[in-house]
Amino acid sequence: MRGWRSGSTSRVTGSTTRTTYRQGARRIAPIGAAAGVFGASFAVLSHTAGIDGIAAVVMSATTFAGSAQFAAASVLETGGGVAAAVAAAVLLNARYAPISVTVGDQFRGSILRRLLEAQLIVDESWALSRRSDGSYDRRLLIGGGLVLYGCWVGGTALGALVGDRLGNPERYGLDAAFPALFLALLVPQVHSRRALAAALVGGAITLVLIPFVPAGVPIIAATAACLIGWVRT
Amino acid sequence: MVIILVGLATVGLKAVGPVVLGGRQLPPTLSAVLFLLAPALLAALVVTQAVGGERSIVLDERLLGIAAAAVAILLRLPLLAVVVVAAAVTAGIRVLS
Numbered sequence A: 001m002r003g004w005r006s007g008s009t010s011r012v013t014g015s016t017t018r019t020t021y022r023q024g025a026r027r028i029a030p031i032g033a034a035a036g037v038f039g040a041s042f043a044v045l046s047h048t049a050g051i052d053g054i055a056a057v058v059m060s061a062t063t064f065a066g067s068a069q070f071a072a073a074s075v076l077e078t079g080g081g082v083a084a085a086v087a088a089a090v091l092l093n094a095r096y097a098p099i100s101v102t103v104g105d106q107f108r109g110s111i112l113r114r115l116l117e118a119q120l121i122v123d124e125s126w127a128l129s130r131r132s133d134g135s136y137d138r139r140l141l142i143g144g145g146l147v148l149y150g151c152w153v154g155g156t157a158l159g160a161l162v163g164d165r166l167g168n169p170e171r172y173g174l175d176a177a178f179p180a181l182f183l184a185l186l187v188p189q190v191h192s193r194r195a196l197a198a199a200l201v202g203g204a205i206t207l208v209l210i211p212f213v214p215a216g217v218p219i220i221a222a223t224a225a226c227l228i229g230w231v232r233t
Numbered sequence B: 001m002v003i004i005l006v007g008l009a010t011v012g013l014k015a016v017g018p019v020v021l022g023g024r025q026l027p028p029t030l031s032a033v034l035f036l037l038a039p040a041l042l043a044a045l046v047v048t049q050a051v052g053g054e055r056s057i058v059l060d061e062r063l064l065g066i067a068a069a070a071v072a073i074l075l076r077l078p079l080l081a082v083v084v085v086a087a088a089v090t091a092g093i094r095v096l097s
Helices: A014-048 A053-063 A066-077 A081-093 A096-106 A111-118 A123-128 A138-163 A174-189 A193-209 A217-230 B002-021 B028-051 B061-074 B079-096
Strands: none
Touching: A014 A053, A014 A066, A014 A123, A014 A138, A014 A174, A014 B079, A053 A066, A053 A138, A053 B002, A066 A081, A066 A174, A066 B002, A066 B028, A081 A217, A081 B002, A081 B028, A096 A123, A096 A138, A096 B002, A096 B028, A111 B002, A123 A138, A174 A193, A174 B028, A174 B061, A174 B079, A193 A217, A193 B028, A217 B028, B028 B061, B061 B079
């Protein structure tokens, strides 16, 4: 199709491949910048939850899913314990099972290659790679995902350098930053009536349970709201 | 511990499509349920962080910060601006009160 750049014959599909990866990278650049700052704030906020700088960077590099990382840190910070922190983060990331299924048929090659490339699937790279016909472009996803990954991990490392020097987080209103962040992450997830219902029910379950059960439990209990998905529309 | 477990689980979840299923699809009902986990959990996290105390509901300066953040979200400000607005308003009110 795009033979206009076939000067280098050494790599057969090299020119189109590189162009499209680069397109993905270019289109995601503004979000990448935000991801860098967001990564820095993860390091700062997780510091208040007792996760040190190196651990925060390791988590960004291996988990690479902002909302789940913030969720784990948040549960630890409110005294929810390891089990609740892991459960909250894993359940929050459960959406990646169906998300990765939507792009699954685009990935080729060995198991290891597909496994590694699949790690670049995040909400933003996935949304970027969606074509107007409803299918997905793997190269846009990978190009965008790589930029996001670099920004996210790099941002976390920068934030870790600063985070260790901050004093009492409440002085800076950082305890309000967490819920504001989750609210901002929630809004784009509420794209249907059922998603709105799940959010409202989940929030209500949490509110009712907070006074009666240990920290962390209300968050896990709130996931029952996802059963709304079983109801046919 | 948390980091290792969450990391491993996330790697596995992201691999479901490309590695485990190849090109096949999940049952639609299961997909619908899994997609709703994120909004339900994020809402739970908002509530916990906004009014949660030690086994009690605590209403304090945070709420005004979050209200300001909600306005910022409605104005479609970027994520960072939303978080900064929440923190700045909360910290500002604490200084004044």
